[in-house]
Each structure stands twice: as C-alpha cells, then as structure tokens.
Amino acid sequence: MTSLADLPIRDDLRGKSPYGAPQKPVRIALNVNENTHEVPAEVIAHVAAAVERELHGVNRYPDREFTLLREHLAGYLTAATQSRGSTAPDISPDQIWAANGSNEVIQHILQAFGGPGRRVLGFPPTYSMHSIIAAGTGTEWVSAERDADFLLSPETAVAAVRRVDPDVVFLCAPNNPTGTPLGLDTIAAVYEASRGIVMVDEAYAEFMPVGQPDALSLLPGRERLVVSRTMSKAFAFAGARLGYLAADPAVIDALRLVRLPYHLSALTQAAAVAALEHAPTMLRTVGAIRDQRDRLLIELARLGYAPHDSWANFVLFGNVSDPQRTFEQLLEHDILIRDVGLANHLRVTAGTPAETTEFLDVLARLSR
Ligand SMILES: *Cc1c(COP(=O)(O)O)cnc(C)c1O
Numbered sequence: 001m002t003s004l005a006d007l008p009i010r011d012d013l014r015g016k017s018p019y020g021a022p023q024k025p026v027r028i029a030l031n032v033n034e035n036t037h038e039v040p041a042e043v044i045a046h047v048a049a050a051v052e053r054e055l056h057g058v059n060r061y062p063d064r065e066f067t068l069l070r071e072h073l074a075g076y077l078t079a080a081t082q083s084r085g086s087t088a089p090d091i092s093p094d095q096i097w098a099a100n101g102s103n104e105v106i107q108h109i110l111q112a113f114g115g116p117g118r119r120v121l122g123f124p125p126t127y128s129m130h131s132i133i134a135a136g137t138g139t140e141w142v143s144a145e146r147d148a149d150f151l152l153s154p155e156t157a158v159a160a161v162r163r164v165d166p167d168v169v170f171l172c173a174p175n176n177p178t179g180t181p182l183g184l185d186t187i188a189a190v191y192e193a194s195r196g197i198v199m200v201d202e203a204y205a206e207f208m209p210v211g212q213p214d215a216l217s218l219l220p221g222r223e224r225l226v227v228s229r230t231m232s233k234a235f236a237f238a239g240a241r242l243g244y245l246a247a248d249p250a251v252i253d254a255l256r257l258v259r260l261p262y263h264l265s266a267l268t269q270a271a272a273v274a275a276l277e278h279a280p281t282m283l284r285t286v287g288a289i290r291d292q293r294d295r296l297l298i299e300l301a302r303l304g305y306a307p308h309d310s311w312a313n314f315v316l317f318g319n320v321s322d323p324q325r326t327f328e329q330l331l332e333h334d335i336l337i338r339d340v341g342l343a344n345h346l347r348v349t350a351g352t353p354a355e356t357t358e359f360l361d362v363l364a365r366l367s368r
Contacts, residue, residue, distance in 0.1 A: 012138060019132055027334040028358060030349040033176070033204075033314045035236035037285040037352060043278045050274035054266045062266035069269045070096040072276040073244050077216060077229070079279075080206070086217035094249040095219070098272075099263060102203060102230040102243025106170075107133050109226060109245075111258035113168050113197045114139030121166035123152055125342055127176045127201060142166065150178040150308060154189035167196040173215060174204050177340040177347045179310030181208070187215055191222055197251075199226040204312035206234030206286050207293070212311075216246055223248040231272065233313060234286050235279075242272045289313050293350035299360050304368050314349045316340070321368060333362045 005014065021032050030036070039047075070093040078090045099105045110133055114120050119140040122130050134141040144160030146152050152171075161169060169190055173182035182200075191198045200215040208214065215227045228245040232238035275282055296315045300307040306318035320326055323346050327339045335358065338347040348359060 010138075013135065016132075016135055019129060021338065022336065024331070024336055026331070026336040028351065028355050029336045030314075030351050030355060030359060031336045031338040032238075033233055033312070033349045034238045035234060035285060035289065035313070036349065036355060037236060037289075039236050039275075040278075040281050040284075043275060043281055046278060047271050047274040050270040051267050054270040058266055060266075061262045062264065062269060064262055066098060066264050066269050067093070069098060069264070069273050069276075070094075072273050073098060074246075076276050076279055077246055081214055081216040084208075084211060084213050084217070086213060088217050088220045091216065091219070091246050092249075094252060095246050096244060097247070097252050097255050098242060098244035099259070100241040100243070100268065101232060102201070102228045102245070103129050103133065104263070105228050105243045105245050106130070106199070106201070107137065108255045108258055109197065109199055109228075110134060110137040110139050110168065112254040118167040119164065120168040120170060121160060121164045122170040123157070123160070123172075123175075125150065125175075125177055125340065126170070126172050127203075128340075130170045130172070130201070139168070150175065150180045152182055152186055154183070154186045157186050157190050158193040161190055161193040166194065169194055169196060169198045170201065171198065172201045172203075174208065174311035176203065176312065177314075177338070177342070178308055178316050179312045179314055180308055181311045184213060184215065184218060187218060187225075191218070191225055194224075197224050197226060198222075199228060199245075201228050203228070203230045203233055205229060206283060207290060207313045208311045219246060219248075223250060226251060231275065234289075235275065235282050236285070237272070237275055237282070240268065240271050240275070242268060288353070289350050292353060292356045295356060296348065296350055296360075300363075303360075303364055314347055316342070316345055316347045318345045319368065320344050320346050326363075326366060329366050330359070330362060333358075335359055335362060 073096045074091045074093045116138040119142050120134050121142050124143045131141040142164050147156050226247040230243040297307045300317045308316045323339050340347050
C-alpha cells in the first residue's frame, strides 16, 4: 500500500491533516453551522427554473466575469449594510468577487497576496480553514493571542501586527468557533497598523444584532480592506457553494490574476442569482435562529455549562468535563455537534426549535 509519505509531495505539506469535520448521516446535525431550515418551496421552484433555462446554453462556457451575479451581490450587500446604519456609498459590482464558497475566495486572496516567503497573521482559536488555506498556498501562518473570553481588543491586535509585520491579516467577525464579536475599532486599528491586506471574514454577519454596524461600512478609503461573506450560513445555501467578498476594485483585479477561467459554473451563477432575488424569503428564518441561539445561551448556563457570548448561529460552551464523551453520548441519540479541540468545550449550532429542544433535553440527562 502506498502511503502519502511515499509520494513526492511538497515538504511543507508532509504531516498535515485535511479539513475533516465529520460528515455522518444523523437526524439532528448541529455541527457545521448550516441553516438547518430547508430553502422555502417557492424559492426552490424559482431556482430550478433558472437552472433549467441555463442548461439550454450549457454547451458554452459561462460568463467569466459573472456580471449578473456581481450586480445582485452588490445590491444585496448595499441593502444589508445600509440596514445596519452605514452611510457609506453604495457597493458597486466592480467591488465584488465570488467563488465556490468563501473558502475559495479566501484562497484567491492568499494566492494573490500571500504565497511563499509571505506571512498571514491570525488569532486562534479561529476558523480552521484559515490556516489550512495558508498551508495550501505556501503562506506562513503566524498566530497571536487573544484577550480573555476570546475577545480581541485594538491594543492586543495592533501589538501582534507590529510584532509580526504580516502581508495579510485574517480577522473573523463574529469569530468561529467562539461566536464572540469583534469590534469595528479593532478592525480599523489593525488596518492603520498594517501595510498588508486585512481580510475580515464575516460569514455570520446576518446573525449579528439588528442595527449593529458591519465591516462593509469601513470599506470607503481603505483599499487594502477585504470583507468576505458566504451564502452557506444564514442564506441556507451551503450545498450550492457560493462565497463572495467586497473590496476596492483594484483588489478584484488582483484576484482575476489567480482565478481559473470560468471558475463559477453557469448553473451556480444562475442558482445564486435566483436565490438572491428572494433574499428576504431566504433570510426569514434568521430571527428564529437568533432566538434559538439566545435560548441555548440561557439554557446551557442553567445546566451548569459556561457558554460564551455569541453573535453567530452557534454557541461555544465550556465546563464540559469530557467533551469527547459528551459528543459521543449525543451521537448515540442521533445528535451531531462539534468538538473543536478546545479543552472542556463543545460547539453547537442553533437549529430549529424542535432540534434545539431535543439537544437540550438529551444534554440535561447526561452528566456534565
Ligand atoms: C462556515 C464558514 C465559512 C464558509 O465557507 P464556505 O466556503 O462559504 O461554505 C467561512 N468562514 C467562516 C468563519 C465560517 O465559519
């Protein structure tokens, strides 16, 4: 049997592990922060019709510039950031980039602005794909400490930027896997202190408190700032694979240098455009999911666990004496949550009311 070690693989990839959140066929999957509500039936019909129309031209390559999709994403982001009080000018389609999930968007960032001989600074515990994409693109991953309760103050973040002098900084707002918020003051201070690209991963932005400003509102005048988003979480579209970012048009030009031609299939583009045409319908479960998250915060504390404040659709909770045992006991009840490798912690996604109830009921019967 040939093993990986026998192959002439890059030295810097030897001994590395792939991304590996367990994919198990369970009844209640609360492990990867998807929206657990199905796409509304009227949107499914609209998406299906749009994809079918597109199939008539699928003998041809798709629009390499995904023009219509960029227009829809720009419109969606402009409305979203203005609803949070931003008075910045509208986000224009030439500020938008998209790819097959925000993971690919982030990969494009590091292909263009990272790479061999360059470093990216991150603040663990944070999204595991950030360091994995760094490894894949040959970018050195340098990590720095957070403050207490996984927060990140401007002072702490700026001190790390001064020490590391990174080519790229990854921030995550709210942060995964902790759920904790990140202040715009920290983002602005990191930008001022750095010479490189500052990327804010806002995968969970739609779950932030109503009226809370987002990082998009910081874009004007900051040509090295990048804000990434995804349709995988609030938008209930994880299986379609569509992530995107907003930045200065010059950043978008840089990403054109590294993308593969026609990287977004005609079917993906059509499906995403159709879904964005129904944005309010696609997002109508967000309030209910926030309610379940807040319920988790209260009930987990009542059970003696130590949940961390969350602005996302999941909760990280401490005081778990044996995370692996609790994880497996829940799995015996067909409930899958996430062991993110933090001592005495587990993470659970806020699901439907019924899913949340069942998770809490089973958990209450287990020993902490
Ligand atoms: C889930 C998640 C993503 C989403 O990745 P996609 O490739 O768009 O599905 C990105 N960033 C963070 C922090 C996430 O938690």
